[in-house]
Amino acid sequence: MYRNHEHYPDPTAGRALGSLRRKENQLNTGKQFEADWKSSMPKDAWCYRLKDSAATYYGGNENLSFSIDNICDFDVYRYPMHHYFELKTIETPSIPLEKILGRFDQERQKYHKLKHITDMAHAASFKGQTAHVVINYRGKVNRTFAVPASAVLEYMSTQTRKSIPWQWAALNGIEVEQHLLRVHWRYDVEGLLRVLEGGSTE
Numbered sequence: 001m002y003r004n005h006e007h008y009p010d011p012t013a014g015r016a017l018g019s020l021r022r023k024e025n026q027l028n029t030g031k032q033f034e035a036d037w038k039s040s041m042p043k044d045a046w047c048y049r050l051k052d053s054a055a056t057y058y059g060g061n062e063n064l065s066f067s068i069d070n071i072c073d074f075d076v077y078r079y080p081m082h083h084y085f086e087l088k089t090i091e092t093p094s095i096p097l098e099k100i101l102g103r104f105d106q107e108r109q110k111y112h113k114l115k116h117i118t119d120m121a122h123a124a125s126f127k128g129q130t131a132h133v134v135i136n137y138r139g140k141v142n143r144t145f146a147v148p149a150s151a152v153l154e155y156m157s158t159q160t161r162k163s164i165p166w167q168w169a170a171l172n173g174i175e176v177e178q179h180l181l182r183v184h185w186r187y188d189v190e191g192l193l194r195v196l197e198g199g200s201t202e
Helices: 011-039 097-101 114-124 149-158 166-172 189-196
Strands: 046-049 074-078 081-090 094-096 129-137 143-148 163-165 178-180 185-187
Touching (some): 011 074, 081 097, 081 189, 094 097, 097 163
C-alpha cells in the first residue's frame, strides 16, 4: 500500500504506481528480447535495429507529428537475402492482435499499426525479401516462432479470435530454437535465416 507524506494509506496513488511498474516491466522485457535477438545474429549477417517511434517515449501518444513510423524492429541482410523482423514477446499462451497490430480504432474499424504489417507483407512479395513477426511466448509455453507477416494478416481477416494462440503460430510459422544462458537467451537466428534462404533445418 502506498502512503502519502503524512503516512496515510493512498490506494489511488498505489494503483497508479503499480500500473506504471507493470508497464515498465513489460517494456524492459520487450527491450531485453530485442537485445537478446540482436546478440543472437550470426556474424555474417548485417543487422540494424530501426529507431523507436517518439510515441514510445511520450506515454504512447500516437498523434505526435514528429513520430517515426517504422514498419518493423529489425532490418537484416545476409547475402543473398533481405529480412524484416517485428519482435513481440508475451507471457500468456496467446498474444492479443492489438499487441501486434496496435490499438483498434472503433471509429475507423482498423488497427493503428495495420499498415506496418501490410507494408511488411508487401515487401516480402519481392524476390529476395522476407518479412516475419517473431513471437516469443514466454511462461509455460516458452517457445518462439517466426510467422510470415502475410499469415498474420490472413489470420486477422479470417478468424473471429482477437488473439493468436501459440498452437497456430507453431502450425503457420517457423520455430526458432532457443536456450538460456545464465540470464539472457540466445535464439537460433542462424537456423532461421538458413530456412528462409531455402536451406536445410539440420
